Amino acid sequence: MTIIKTEIPFSKLEMLNLLQAAVDQAFNAVLITTPGENGRGHKIIYCNPAFCKMTGYSSQELFGQSPGLLQGPLTDKELLKKLRITLLEDKPFLGSALNYRKDGTIYLVEWNISAVRDATGEIQAYVSVQQDITARAEAEHRQALLARALDATEDAVLISDDKAQILFVNQAFEHQTGYSSSEVLGKTPKFLQSGTHTPTFYADLHLALAQGESYQSTFTNKHKDGHLYYAAQTITPIKDENGSIAHFVSVSKDVSDLVMRTHELKKQAEHDALTGLLNRRVGERKLKLCCKTAQSKKQAYALILIDIDNFKKINDQFGHDEGDRVLRQCAKLINSSVRVGDIVTRWGGEEFLIVLPGCPLDAARDLAERIRKVVASQNDPIVGKITLSLGVGTVRLSENYTELLKRTDEALYQAKRSGRNKVVIAEPVL
Numbered sequence: 001m002t003i004i005k006t007e008i009p010f011s012k013l014e015m016l017n018l019l020q021a022a023v024d025q026a027f028n029a030v031l032i033t034t035p036g037e038n039g040r041g042h043k044i045i046y047c048n049p050a051f052c053k054m055t056g057y058s059s060q061e062l063f064g065q066s067p068g069l070l071q072g073p074l075t076d077k078e079l080l081k082k083l084r085i086t087l088l089e090d091k092p093f094l095g096s097a098l099n100y101r102k103d104g105t106i107y108l109v110e111w112n113i114s115a116v117r118d119a120t121g122e123i124q125a126y127v128s129v130q131q132d133i134t135a136r137a138e139a140e141h142r143q144a145l146l147a148r149a150l151d152a153t154e155d156a157v158l159i160s161d162d163k164a165q166i167l168f169v170n171q172a173f174e175h176q177t178g179y180s181s182s183e184v185l186g187k188t189p190k191f192l193q194s195g196t197h198t199p200t201f202y203a204d205l206h207l208a209l210a211q212g213e214s215y216q217s218t219f220t221n222k223h224k225d226g227h228l229y230y231a232a233q234t235i236t237p238i239k240d241e242n243g244s245i246a247h248f249v250s251v252s253k254d255v256s257d258l259v260m261r262t263h264e265l266k267k268q269a270e271h272d273a274l275t276g277l278l279n280r281r282v283g284e285r286k287l288k289l290c291c292k293t294a295q296s297k298k299q300a301y302a303l304i305l306i307d308i309d310n311f312k313k314i315n316d317q318f319g320h321d322e323g324d325r326v327l328r329q330c331a332k333l334i335n336s337s338v339r340v341g342d343i344v345t346r347w348g349g350e351e352f353l354i355v356l357p358g359c360p361l362d363a364a365r366d367l368a369e370r371i372r373k374v375v376a377s378q379n380d381p382i383v384g385k386i387t388l389s390l391g392v393g394t395v396r397l398s399e400n401y402t403e404l405l406k407r408t409d410e411a412l413y414q415a416k417r418s419g420r421n422k423v424v425i426a427e428p429v430l
């Protein structure tokens, strides 16, 4: 059974000694002064070693002196007045002020001053527990400055812990994403995901960060109002003193305008302005690529070369604008007849090329026939019946795409020569 001792195990003298030792060894600086008169004339009667360490004075130098010894031009006079009034009002005082060490250097000190009374209630002394808070104040000032600087920057800044839980976002982040700081703190940035990135994108991101490297990419993010935007983003892991990743900092810039413009320019550079189909330059590139892939995988591919019949007559009879409309109409019908993965190009004036990766001859011929029929079946309200001539070619073993193109063009020529509105297969097929 445990016996709890309720008696104080020390005599009064022992207790006094213990208190003296406690104050002498206290971490905080302790100063005791005489009560003074009308809040003035206090004299130092005790200071502990922590106080001497803080001020640079020895206790002998301080005994009998006024605490004003530690004050100087930068000490807030108003605060000293407030201190005197507070003590005269019989209240404890808590405040901080700039004080001067023996060597003249300045420090910021926090005071906790209260009266010590005897049994009759008369003030015997004042005890001041003090702490040098210079470093803390500087750190707080630095932190506040950094927060202001981060808020002043135009880039969105997000700081998270190692679990990606958000600890800080700046004003630019709020502006960019539409979310306020209070809505996102403690969450992970998942709410920004647009669902447009592949799992590989995230795998690369996580791998780079886990290896302690920065990851830089253009993210497609989702704004709070639901619209998608592009953010050029750099995520950097921040390590602690032990070398472990403790935080992530993400800095991003909304580059939607730039990305849209680039997309638009790319589209313009790759597509024919009249029909919206790929232009010949891109068509050739894709044909080359298809040929290369087919050769390496030993796969078939086919070409259909299409030419509108008697197009010059349409232009001559109905005007160039009507000719343009017919071109657009044919392009639309051709484009809507092909499968996903087939490549339709405006190959020339009134000529179109379809590249059919992995397509055998029968299927290519059937498609050409379908296209011929669908165009021929239209009776245009202005120009009447429009027909197409089509050449179909399928690649021979180890044949280059230029040779196949030449044979397909000859087939098209045959279709024209044999009366138009026809599909002709390129010969010979081995």
Ligand SMILES: Nc1nc2c(ncn2[C@@H]2O[C@H](COP(=O)(O)OP(=O)(O)OP(=O)(O)O)[C@@H](O)[C@H]2O)c(=O)[nH]1
Binding pocket: 274, 307, 308, 309, 310, 311, 312, 313, 315, 319, 320, 321, 322, 323, 324, 327, 348, 349, 350, 416, 420
């Ligand atoms: N409206 C319009 N006409 C174009 C465009 N590009 C080429 N052409 C015209 O298309 C016509 C093609 O004429 P030809 O090569 O003689 O061929 P065709 O009249 O279709 O005769 P066949 O091919 O033998 O059936 C030319 O008059 C070109 O000026 C275009 O973008 N818009």
